[in-house]
Amino acid sequence: MRLLNTTTIRLESPWSAPIYAILSHTWGGDEVLFADICDPQKPLPFSKKGFRKVSDSCERARQDGYKYIWIDTCCIDKTSSAELSEAINSMFRWYHRADRCYAYLSDVNVPGEPTVDFENSRWFTRGWTLQELIAPRDVRFYDSQWVLLGSRQLLRGTPLADNPELKDLADIISKTTGIPVEILRWFSPKSDSPLVRRRSRKAGLDKYEPIHALANYLKACGIGQIMSWAAYRFTTRKEDEAYSLLGLFSVNMPMLYGEGRRAFHRLQQEILKTSNDQSILAFERQFYSDSSSLLADSPRCFASSEIEQSLKDGPLLSGSMPFFELSPSPKAVDAGVLLCPLIRQGKEDNTRYLAILNCIYRSDFTSHPAIVLRKIDDKSRTFYRTPRSGLHRITPIDHEGWIEWSTVVDGVSNRIRYDLNKVYFETIRVYLEPPQRIFNLPSTVGPLASLYTPGMRIKLDIPELTGFSFAAYPHMLQVAKDRVYAPSITLPSWPKRFMGDQTPETNHLALFGTIILQFEGLGAVALSWGKSCVPERGDLSPEPFCAIMDWFKVVRASQDKDLPAFDLDSSALQSAVEFLYATNSWSWVSLLATKPDVRAEHNTSRMKxxxxxxxxxxxxxxxxxxxxxILPQGRSSFIDMVRFSFS
Structure with a gap:
């Protein structure tokens, strides 16, 4: 750790750990950097705009009896990635060990320029200044002219409170930042408190070293609550949203600038390794509604957090203590949660569950937040968080209730019911991100949207028939003896379903393909397959389907009177298939589609x-x-319909 000598304004690296002051400020233009003062043979950068801030900081510290001061702009060699990573991971500790912190508010009381009130200073909007406000034991605020404004807390009865005019700003700061006053006044140097007192005669000051005092205060707060303190703070680099919070959660991790939001995901994964506080999941998706991650994408997701960590006087249900434990794979966490199966259209949904978290609201110690989890498959206890459901408040009077989904269909709100009588405790595995085989469809339809569907392979068992031919859309068929294969494809644009007024609506089938088999004298059969879903209803995991139908019926229903029914090689095939999809996709899925692993039968008067x-x-x-x-049928009245039987 390099320190700045307050007299020479030169960098030094003392062998022992001296008493030092530290500066907290917001960066401006033309700051003094490490390269400007690292060489003692070079003159000081007097011409730089930021030099005055450095020299005034040294003067203030020297007058208070400090030989050394630490300033982040010039005491770190940011050209060294290793040193920068070490400094960021150590920053909270360096501020915590400082004997005094000077918070310099450059936009307060600026002569001849626009100024702001203390609580509206830019200093309170920056990400890095959050830990710089909390970590030190003694924080004193100064305006642009280094006039003392007050202290984060008064340390009465100690040599540190040597200024009788020092104003206690804890209440104002708490109102401005949302940080509880108890956290701002964490340092209590009483003679009977568990402190190690050390006197430095050379500095002429008393130094107190608290034993785990601040850490205990922070552990008493929920993770969601601490995140909310950073919700309205901003950083120049997206990654610093996470890096500036490392010390508050007592975690360390490597710096990877360029990873964007993933830095905040990594921060939460590190927290999960050491904490069982489920308030880390109690956030809203209002800022990133398309996200399907179990974890938040930004501290802003906790902006409206009223969540506290659970009381430690017992579990939510007898014999069930919720916990978090990072699984061997970094892709999931094992969690003990209270699950409640959701009820959809009067039936219990075996895929979606309400997960009631083991944390409480500050305004109501009996209410709990809950999130919606979706089961990946029926054979295992693995889940992922649904992307479009927010945070739900479960109160004692809502024994039965409704969950409003984020989208509506035909103007009708999409709601799912729950019954708390069905709650049970279970240990489950929750993926941090949905597995790759679970595709989430975007809410909008565009030319870049794509989703792969399985290919179709057909084993044919047909008698000696003449005039047998194939056609397919939009595939290229591969035919070998009694087998036909149509590969999986990606459509350049998604088809749309048309309502009665011919207004295109959001697609209900993700992707599909159609193969047409024509038998001379018997007719033609269409086989269609793909993946279906209804995004408006929150159904974001496409289900495979397969359908069989009478192709001539589709052709005759087409509005294109010139459509040749038997010319399967013509370009009109595409028009017929798209018409089929646009006008019948909803009934196609609900009436004709069958999931794989079933038997289907299609009969006409001419063939089975x-x-x-x-x-x-x-x-x-x-x-x-x-x-x-394919079996020929005896001639009778032509039955123009599709019939399915399942086994």
Whole structure:
């Protein structure tokens, strides 16, 4: 740790740990950097605009009896990534060990220029100054002319309170920042407190070293509450939103500038390794509603946090103590939570659950926040957080209640019901990010949107028929003897469903493909497949489907009177398929579509089509496989409909 000599304004590296002061400020233009003063042979940078701040800081510290002062602009060699990383991880400790911190408010009482009140200073809006406000034991505020404004707290009865006019600013600061007064007044140098008192005769000052005092105060606060203190603070670099909070949570991690929001995710993962405080999940997605991460993307997500850590007088349910434990994989956490299955359209949803967190609201110690988790599959206790559901408040009077989804369909609010009588405790694994095989569809439709669907492989069992032909949209078919394969594709733009007024609505099928099999004298059958979902209803995990239908019925229903029913090689095929999708996609999914691993049968007066649908893997990739059997039927009245039977 380099220190600035307050007399020579030169950098020194003392062998022992001397008593020193420290400066907290907001950066401006033309600051004095390490390269400007590291060489003692070079003259001091008097011409730099920031030099006056450095020299005035040294003068103030020297008058208070300090030989050394630490200033972040010039005491760190930021060209060295190793030194910068070490400094950022040590910053909180350096401020904590400082004997006094000078908070310099450069925009307060500026002669001849616009000025602001104390509580409106830019100093209170910066990310790094949060820890610089809390960590030191003695913080004193000065205006632009180094006039003393007051102290974070008065240290009465100690040599540090040597100024009888020193004003206690804790109440004003608490109102401005949202930080409880108890945190601002954490340092209490009483003679009977567990402090180690050390006198430095050379400096002529008393120095008190608290034993875990601040750490205990911070642990008493919930993680969500501490995050809320940083919600309205800003940093020049996005990564510093996380790095500036390391000391407040007593964690360390490497600096990786350029990673963006991932830095804040890494911070939360480090916190999860040492804390079981579930308030880390009690945040709103109002700023990043498209995120599907278990963790928050920014401290701003905690802006409206009224959450506190749970009381330590017992678990939420008898015999169930919620906990967090980082799993062996860094992609998930194991958590003990209270789960409540959600009820949708009168039926219990076996995929979505209300997870009641083990933390409380400051204004109501009996209410708990809850989030919505979605099960990845029915065979395991693995979940991920749904992206479009916010934080829900569970109160004692809401024994049964509703969860409002963030989207509506046809003007009707989408709500899911819960019944707290069904709550049970379970240890589950929650993914930090949904696995890659779970695709979340964006809420808007655009040309860049894409989603892959499994390919289709057909095993044919047909009698000796003449005039047998294939066609497909939008695939290129591969045919080999009794097998047909259509590879998976990505559409350049998504089709849209049309309502009665022909207004295009958001798609209900993610992707689809169609193969048409024509049999001379018998007719034609269309096989369609893909992944279906309804984003407006919060259904963001597309489900595979497969459908079988009478192709001639589709052609005759088309508004294109010139559409050739039998010319499967013509460009009109695309128009017919798109018309089918645009006008029938909703009924297509709800009535005709079947999930894989079922049997379907399609009958007309001319032929019977039997189909066994299943999902297989081909070198780790999902693939739809159909065993298709075509049988001629005796002539009778033409039945123009599709019928399914399942086994």
């Amino acid at each position: 089509v039997q189909c066994k649908i299943r999902t297989v893997e081909f070198f780790g990739r999902p693939l739809f496989e159909l065993e298709l059997s």
